[in-house]
Amino acid sequence: MKSHVSRRGMMGRIGAVLAGLLAGPVARTVRAAVSKGLASAGAAPGYEPAKHKWVMAIDANRCIGCGLCAQACKSENHVPAGPYYRTWIERYIILKPEAGADRARGETLVDSPEGGMRGFGQPSVAAERIQHSFFVPKLCNLCAHSPCTQACPVGATFDSPDGAVLIDPKYCIGCGFCIQACPYGCRFLSPVTHTAEKCTLCYHRITRGLKPACVEVCPTQARVFGDLKNSAPEDPIRQFYQNNLVQALKPQLGTDPRLFYAGIDKEVR
Amino acid sequence: MTNAITNLVVEAMPRFEGYVYPNEATHQPLWSVLIVLYPYITGLVAGAFIMASLVRVFKVKALEPVYRLSLLTAFAFLLGAPLPLLCHLGHPERCYEVMMTPHLTSPMAVFGFIYAWYLMAVLLLELWFDYRQDFVQWSRNTSGFRGILYRAFTLGVMDESKEAVGLDMKLGWIISIVGIPSAFLLHGYVGFIFGSIKANPWWGNPLMPIIFILSAIVSGIALCVFNYMVLMWVRRRSPDMRCLDAMGMFLFYALVMDAAIEGLDWVHRIYSADEAFQILRELATQKLFYTLNLGQVLLGTAVPLLLLGTLQVLRRRIPEAARKRMYFAGSALILLGVLAMRWNVVIGGQLFSKSLRGFMSYKMDFAGMEGWFMGAVLLALPFILLTVLVKLFLAERPPGRAP
Amino acid sequence: MPPQTFRLLLLVVGIVVTYSTARCFLTPPSFGQYGWFRGEALAELGAREPVYAGRKACEECHADEFKKLVEHGHKTLSCEACHGAAQAHAEDPDNPGVKLDKLHFSVCVRCHEANPSRPKWHKQIVVKNHYTIAKCTECHVPHMPEEAP
Numbered sequence: 001m002k003s004h005v006s007r008r009g010m011m012g013r014i015g016a017v018l019a020g021l022l023a024g025p026v027a028r029t030v031r032a033a034v035s036k037g038l039a040s041a042g043a044a045p046g047y048e049p050a051k052h053k054w055v056m057a058i059d060a061n062r063c064i065g066c067g068l069c070a071q072a073c074k075s076e077n078h079v080p081a082g083p084y085y086r087t088w089i090e091r092y093i094i095l096k097p098e099a100g101a102d103r104a105r106g107e108t109l110v111d112s113p114e115g116g117m118r119g120f121g122q123p124s125v126a127a128e129r130i131q132h133s134f135f136v137p138k139l140c141n142l143c144a145h146s147p148c149t150q151a152c153p154v155g156a157t158f159d160s161p162d163g164a165v166l167i168d169p170k171y172c173i174g175c176g177f178c179i180q181a182c183p184y185g186c187r188f189l190s191p192v193t194h195t196a197e198k199c200t201l202c203y204h205r206i207t208r209g210l211k212p213a214c215v216e217v218c219p220t221q222a223r224v225f226g227d228l229k230n231s232a233p234e235d236p237i238r239q240f241y242q243n244n245l246v247q248a249l250k251p252q253l254g255t256d257p258r259l260f261y262a263g264i265d266k267e268v269r
Numbered sequence: 270m271t272n273a274i275t276n277l278v279v280e281a282m283p284r285f286e287g288y289v290y291p292n293e294a295t296h297q298p299l300w301s302v303l304i305v306l307y308p309y310i311t312g313l314v315a316g317a318f319i320m321a322s323l324v325r326v327f328k329v330k331a332l333e334p335v336y337r338l339s340l341l342t343a344f345a346f347l348l349g350a351p352l353p354l355l356c357h358l359g360h361p362e363r364c365y366e367v368m369m370t371p372h373l374t375s376p377m378a379v380f381g382f383i384y385a386w387y388l389m390a391v392l393l394l395e396l397w398f399d400y401r402q403d404f405v406q407w408s409r410n411t412s413g414f415r416g417i418l419y420r421a422f423t424l425g426v427m428d429e430s431k432e433a434v435g436l437d438m439k440l441g442w443i444i445s446i447v448g449i450p451s452a453f454l455l456h457g458y459v460g461f462i463f464g465s466i467k468a469n470p471w472w473g474n475p476l477m478p479i480i481f482i483l484s485a486i487v488s489g490i491a492l493c494v495f496n497y498m499v500l501m502w503v504r505r506r507s508p509d510m511r512c513l514d515a516m517g518m519f520l521f522y523a524l525v526m527d528a529a530i531e532g533l534d535w536v537h538r539i540y541s542a543d544e545a546f547q548i549l550r551e552l553a554t555q556k557l558f559y560t561l562n563l564g565q566v567l568l569g570t571a572v573p574l575l576l577l578g579t580l581q582v583l584r585r586r587i588p589e590a591a592r593k594r595m596y597f598a599g600s601a602l603i604l605l606g607v608l609a610m611r612w613n614v615v616i617g618g619q620l621f622s623k624s625l626r627g628f629m630s631y632k633m634d635f636a637g638m639e640g641w642f643m644g645a646v647l648l649a650l651p652f653i654l655l656t657v658l659v660k661l662f663l664a665e666r667p668p669g670r671a672p
Numbered sequence: 673m674p675p676q677t678f679r680l681l682l683l684v685v686g687i688v689v690t691y692s693t694a695r696c697f698l699t700p701p702s703f704g705q706y707g708w709f710r711g712e713a714l715a716e717l718g719a720r721e722p723v724y725a726g727r728k729a730c731e732e733c734h735a736d737e738f739k740k741l742v743e744h745g746h747k748t749l750s751c752e753a754c755h756g757a758a759q760a761h762a763e764d765p766d767n768p769g770v771k772l773d774k775l776h777f778s779v780c781v782r783c784h785e786a787n788p789s790r791p792k793w794h795k796q797i798v799v800k801n802h803y804t805i806a807k808c809t810e811c812h813v814p815h816m817p818e819e820a821p
Contacts, residue, residue, distance in 0.1 A: 049706070049714060064790045066783045068753055075757055076723045083294040090288075091789050110288035110626055119782050123789060133789035138290075147468060153377035154366040158709035168713035171700070173366060174359015176299045177377055183468035185290030185623050189299060194359030204720035213724045217753040219746075219783055220794070253467050269624050368691075369698045372708055389687070394680070401676070424679045436674055 047207045049161040053228040054201055056215070057240045058137050061263035062222040065089055065135035069214035069223065070117040076202060076213035084188045086199040087139040087214055089116030092267055093123050094132040105131060108267045136268050137223060139214070140165055140186045140199040141249060141257035148198075151181035157196065163228070163258070164201040169193055183250050184257075201225075287627025298619040298631055301639035303353040306647055308459045308481065309611045310350045313651075315456040315482070316489010317343040318392065318448060323519065325395075325445035331515035338500065339493050340399065341658045344392055346492075349651030351384070356638055356647070376462045387455045391448040398441035400662065401426065402434055456485040463614060470545035470625075471552070471618040476534045483527040488607035490520045491600040496655070498597050504665060510589055514580075517596050521577035524603065528570050548625045556620050556628060561613045569606010573599040724752050725762040733765060737815055744816040745795075754779050754814065780808045 073079065073087045095106030106129070113120065116135075123133065146165050148157055156172035159165055167178075172195035179187040179196055187198040202212035206225075210216070215225040226237025233242070244262035250269065251257075261268070285294055321339035323329045355361045368385075371378035405427050408419035426433075460481025463472040494516050501508040538546060553561055576599040580592060587595070621628050634640040673681075705711025730751040731738045741747060752758050760770040786796040803811065813819045 047718065061791060064783060064794050065787065068782075072724060072752075072757070083291055085291045088291045093789065110624065112288070112291050115291040119785075120787065120789065122787060127788045130788050134791070135789060147466075150374045151377070151466075152372050153375040153381075154363075155370050155372045155703070155708040155710075156366075158707055158713075160714060161706050166713065166717055168710050168716075170716070171363070171366065171710055171713070172360065173363045175357070175377065176359075177375065177462075179292075179299055181466055181468055183623060185292050188292040188295075189359060200717060202722075203714075203717045205722050205724075205726075207718040208722070210722060210724075210726045213722075216724055216726055216750045219749045219753050221748050269626075365694075365698060369695050370700075370703055370708070398676075424683070426675045426679055428675060433674070433676070436676060440676065 051229060052162040052206075054163040054206055055142060055226060055228055055237065055258055056139070056201065056212070057224040057237060057246075057260050057262070059222050059224060059240065059244070059262045060134055060136050062220040063089065063135040063137055064220055064222075065091060065116060065120045066219060067116040067119040068217045068219065069137060070115045072213040072217040073199075074117060076205075077200070079197070080190055080192050082191070084190065084197070085115040085117075086186070086197065087115075087137065088112055089120075090136045090138060090268075091116070091120050091123075092132070092134055092136060092265065093125060093130055094265065094267060095125065095129050096131040110267075132265065134263070134265070136261070136264055137214075138184065138186065139259070140201075141184050141255065141259040142201075144256035144258055145254060147181040147183065147253075147255055148178035148187065151177045153177065160203070164203055164206075165198070166200055166203060167196050167198060169195045169197075172196055183253050183255060284630045285622075285627055286630075287622070288624055289622035289627040289629055290624055293622050293629055295629075296631070297634075297639060298616060298629070300357075300615055300619060301631075302633065302641070302644040303357040303639055303647070305608075305611045305615045306353045306644060307350060307357075308456075308615070309488070309608050310346050310353070310648075310651060311459050312456050312481065312485030312488050312607065312611075313492050314343045314346045314350065314387075314489070315452040315485040316487065316491075317346065317493055318452045318489070319486050320490050320493045320516070320519070321395075322445045322449050322452075325442055326449065329515060331511045334509045334512045335493055335497050335516065337399070337663055338497055338659070340392070340396055341662060342492060342496055342655055343489075344396060345655035345658055346651040347384075347388055347392060348654055349647070352650065353647050356643065376458060376465050380458050380462065383451075383454055383458050387448075387451050391444060391451045395441055395444045395448060397422070397424075398437045398444065401437055402429060403664075405429055453482055457482045463618070468623060469618050470543075471549060471621070472614070474534070476530065476537075480527070480530055480534060483523065483530055484607050484610055487520065487523045487527045487603060490516060490523055491603040491607070494520065494596055494600040495604060498593070498600075500659065500663075508593065510592070513593070513596055514584065517577055517580055517599070520600070520603070521574070521581050524570065524574055524577065528574065531570075545625055548621050548628075552617060552621050552628070556630075557613050557617050560609050561617070564609035565606050565613055568602055569609055570603075573603045573606070576602075722759050723757045725757075725759040727751060729762040730758065732762075740815045744818055746815065746817055775814075777808045780812075780814070 067089060070085065070088050074085075077086055079086055090110055090112045093109040093111075095109070097103040097106045109123075109125070111120075120135075123130065142163065142165060146159060149159055149165065152158075153175065154171060154173055155168075157165065157167045157178050174189060174194045174196070176189055176196070179189060182198075187196055189195070190197045202210070202214075205212055211225055212223075215223045221236070224236045224240045226235055228237070231238050233239075240262065241260075244260075246260035246262050247264055247268075248257040248260060317339045320332070321336055321343065324332045324336040324339075355364060358364060367378055367381045371381060373379060401423060404419045404423045406429075408416055408423060411419060457478040460478035463469075463481075464474060464477030467473040494513070497512070497516070498508055538549065576595045580587065580595055580599075584592070616631075619629070620631075635642055637643070700710045700712070702711035703709070706714070727738075727750050734751075737751075741749070741751075754775060755772045758772060761767075761772055764770055781799055783794075784796050784799075786798045790796055808814075809821065811820065813821050
């Protein structure tokens with residue numbers, strides 16, 4: 001059965017199809033414009049994301065490893081029990097070199113029992129063997145070129161306009177690509193929601209004028225938080241940048257972390 | 270005291286040595302056996318298609334007996350490929366998002382389109398151009414539901430004239446040519462999904478896509494050898510030795526290239542010995558000892574190289590029965606070896622901490638979404654699909670009559 | 673046009689139209705508002721309820737304690753660092769069900785136990801050698817740690 005379609009008929013058919021094709025994007029644009037008008041703001045009423053740029057900094061010289069931050073984060077954000085942490089503390093113990101060895105340092109031991117949530121006990125090595133020991137709080141590094149955002153196939157994780165890297169739990173498909181892509185180990189797959197989860201800088205708090213829970217409970221001001229778009233020179237965050245030489249973690253990967261550390265050693269990864 | 274013991278048993282803590290980031294201390298790796306199967310299956314697709322295009326594009330006449338089987342193999346496995354992914358997702362019901370709002374900076378998102386392109390524009394089209402004439406004849410000679418099916422497959426184009434059939438061949442040839450880079454893209458992209466992860470030193474390097482493509486070609490050709498021999502055995506026919514010898518030759522040279530590039534990866538890592546080298550060396554020599562050194566390298570590469578190499582050099586001296594056994598053994602070992610390679614890449618990359626200071630260890634479940642059973646089922650499914658396709662489309666009867 | 677090409681072209685057009693239509697309906701409305709994500713997600717994430725109240729919330733009712741706190745050594749501490757999450761209490765201060773528990777001396781020990789990993793400027797004691805017969809509050813006032821009770 002050969003199909004005998006006249007030229008006019010064919011043109012008509014193709015024209016109708018093309019019209020249908022074009023209608024799609026036009027309808028979409030109209031829809032987007034309407035919804036932009038209706039959906040006014042992103043966050044809490046009156047809060048405009050574009051007017052803020054949140055950032056955190058860590059002064060490891062001040063961390064005493066009490067673990068209150070990790071514990072507060074777990075309860076504030078209802079993080080599932082188990083090996084799931086939005087923030088945690090690591091303890092570094094750098095040993096003295098072996099007697100007679102021609103080295104500057106001995107071994108480095110790192111631990112983080114339950115993320116440091118319940119504090120740290122005494123080190124397993126005798127105090128005389130320790131050359132240096134310190135605590136390092138870890139969390140999302142707030143990368144300017146976040147590999148996790150780059151990796152997300154659907155747009156469920158994103159850089160918010162105000163400086164946080166967030167996850168949309170209603171859109172995440174749970175593929176785990178972002179978790180693999182994060183060099184800092186700050187993401188996990190929630191066994192409850194089956195979506196990726198991470199530190200959100202307590203977005204629900206900072207958009208209400210509160211501080212993130214970890215910053216709130218830190219007794220020694222080891223965690224410094226501020227708004228780069230609305231801070232005076234005497235604010236803690238500006239003072240931090242002014243007074244400290246800083247490091248970022250894994251700079252060779254090009255993720256450009258905006259989380260800076262003061263007072264950490266080369267052994268910290 | 271008793272409490273402590275019972276608590277230990279109940280809470281079977283995940284084991285790790287050294288230091289691992291707290292989020293890495295989970296009971297199961299994030300990407301488990303399902304994500305091992307997925308690159309394996311897509312690799313088989315790409316390789317089987319390359320086998321088919323050797324006939325169409327490079328006109329290797331000796332491989333003609335296995336042409337349609339290769340295409341059907343590629344098709345069956347391509348259909349089976351998304352299943353492990355779907356099963357692995359935390360929210361499979363949202364899988365459409367990858368096609369609706371694809372984040373184009375993500376290799377996974379682009380892969381959705383590459384897969385769709387390959388399925389529709391390459392594989393289905395090539396199958397259609399090759400089978401259209403048969404569909405027309407079968408639709409005439411078969412009654413009932415099957416007849417309607419064949420009629421539907423013709424897409425209404427019932428022309429059997431010489432020009433029409435000639436056009437089918439010509440267009441099929443063009444599609445085959447397009448298909449070769451598409452096949453490379455299909456599996457190279459899967460390699461890129463791993464190769465793009467700079468956070469993981471076992472995965473993130475530029476050789477990854479190349480290694481994946483080459484091992485895909487090797488595994489695909491091996492699968493065609495395997496399937497062909499099994500099919501002939503089931504139908505109580507003797508396989509065409511000229512075809513087998515040709516496949517064996519291509520398999521051997523593909524394996525040589527694959528081994529060379531994988532060897533290059535090793536040499537480069539060992540020589541440049543960067544920050545991650547210490548932990549990766551321990552990973553390769555200790556944690557992955559059985560699957561890597563024994564499974565992938567020895568049984569999966571060295572022994573097949575020996576078998577196939579001997580067959581290349583001494584072909585005329587070796588009796589036919591022995592050759593058949595060597596081809597079968599070689600292809601089976603290669604199939605297992607490439608599966609081991611996927612395992613070593615995927616699971617191996619999750620056995621060490623990104624802090625480069627420790628190792629995790631996992632025990633694979635039997636039941637559950639990422640257990641042995643599920644893995645076996647998903648691996649068997651494409652073979653079952655292929656059986657159905659062979660029954661429907663690969664004739665044993667004289668031409669004109671439907672299988 | 674040969675019939676094969678025509679039919680296939682029709683199929684292609686059909687697929688593209690189906691895809692475009694599906695995309696129009698299956699893309700969430702606020703998607704793309706701020707970037708490649710659902711704009712509403714910002715509001716949803718911001719709408720979660722806090723569990724910790726923050727220092728300022730405590731100051732509203734407990735101004736006296738607050739005045740003492742900020743003039744002594746624990747001035748950098750948040751009330752909730754020792755007393756626990758207080759949002760439920762701050763919202764409903766008279767409800768005995770959400771009142772905060774009395775504190776145990778383990779709260780003090782948590783920060784002040786001597787540990788070689790802790791910085792030297794931090795006041796720390798080896799607890800088992802430090803007046804173990806008494807509770808901390810017998811000699812120290814938590815809100816004014818330099819003072820005696």
